[in-house]
């Protein structure tokens with residue numbers, strides 16, 4: 097919609113000024129008999145003259161308005177799809193090339209079709225302004241929210257202002273580390289169930305498709321964790337919920353087209369267009385919504401009598417805590433359920449696939465054995481713990497250097513959310529550059545996370561060691577910066593009050609599943625697979641066509 101309003105307002109401004117000038121020119125021409133003013137008494141010539149003057153005026157105005165941006169490195173974006181969230185190439189790949197040509201810059205100016213300018217933050221200073229210092233001056237663009245609300249629900253990811261503040265306050269306690277630790281037995285149970293399925297598939301087909309296993313295991317973890325509902329995805333790849341999400345996240349030209357139309361038309365028009373994609377989206381979203389509604393009804397019935405404040409004592413899942421702690425309407429709760437189901441499973445599933453991709457590339461396979469050794473060594477000396485809690489306790493897993501180094505590198509190199517956007521809601525500044533109200537900003541974790549200025553010559557390589565410090569006695573300890581100068585050099589989860597609320601959950605889940613997976617299996621690419629993958633997806637990226645791997649087990 098922003099693009100539409102931008103073009104419409106330019107057009108209307110041009111028309112209004114042209115009309116005004118035309119009237120003025122006619123008056124002046126009528127009052128004068130001198131050449132060349134006399135010829136302007138002809139209406140057609142007067143209109144052309146008015147149009148030419150207003151076009152020149154508009155150009156001059158734009159020149160003045162965009163003056164602060166002229167000092168920025170500037171590029172023309174010819175392929176508009178680079179800004180869309182539905183991807184068949186990693187969003188940010190082109191931007192990364194431009195980033196490499198703009199060392200030291202805070203911001204980059206991208207001119208898209210029709211003179212529409214979008215700024216891309218590059219430096220930690222610019223990111224800090226957008227995410228923390230001046231975060232209140234930015235919102236998510238309306239067209240993106242309109243489109244995504246269909247897939248993600250009108251939940252926390254898309255809310256703004258005080259509504260968002262309230263939701264964040266109510267939901268944050270559910271993501272405390274203590275609560276995440278208590279989910280480890282669930283992660284262990286579901287990972288073991290996944291192994292049964294993997295063993296079976298391997299026996300039958302001599303290969304497995306790891307991206308879909310990642311999707312199924314994370315779905316069966318977020319379901320019980322968020323709403324005490326086991327969707328049974330691991331038992332059946334055709335479980336209705338798994339099936340519905342599989343359809344939704346499949347990238348297609350139909351989805352890209354609808355997204356582009358939502359730049360221009362209001363959402364009720366876009367949703368009413370009778371395309372096969374619209375019908376597919378409606379059918380699957382209706383299914384997910386009605387399933388969530390039924391779960392909510394059950395939940396509300398079981399919580400009758402719970403007093404606000406009793407949440408953690410009386411409820412066993414995040415939804416119950418939110419109901420007891422907040423004052424959400426039932427409609428809001430269904431939207432939050434949709435948001436957490438989408439955000440809470442496809443993202444981590446994507447990371448499981450990308451970690452496997454990296455660890456099965458010939459140059460990195462040695463990390464598999466080193467990881468296995470690290471885990472087996474830790475099992476020998478781990479403090480006594482209940483094996484039902486999982487392969488190792490949370491407190492041990494979170495400190496294992498190589499395991500965490502691999503997770504961090506996977507999240508850095510393949511951020512599941514490759515791009516997102518913001519729009520300035522008032523005149524403001526980013527890294528001292530004046531930003532006019534309405535200016536669009538595009539954030540590309542893919543490009544920031546691979547910027548050689550921050551990560552050195554090995555920026556695009558997997559180097560788990562950058563997250564590990566070694567002291568004089570050879571003791572290895574994790575660091576939190578990966579050798580970069582600022583935490584803003586990585587944008588996988590963003591930062592500040594709009595950072596991913598589930599990042600500790602996601603990291604714990606990824607850590608657990610990878611530790612268990614690579615302790616148990618040695619995975620290899622199929623014969624003839626040279627490791628070339630195309631990152632693709634709707635909202636998050638996964639290897640297009642899946643990632644097939646095989647034993648030896």
Ligand code: HEM
Pocket residue numbers: 252253254264318435436439440441443444447511512513516517587588589590593594595596597598599601602
């Ligand atoms: C590897 C896994 C994950 C990645 C890379 C990731 C990434 C992100 C990113 C980049 C955002 C900000 C989007 C924006 O503002 O444009 C975000 C927001 C969010 N994520 Fe995640 N996410 C992951 C896992 C999860 C999980 C497991 C959950 C829930 C269990 C979750 C729930 C959310 C929510 C609710 C928000 C909105 C936060 C807000 O606006 O206040 N995410 N995530």
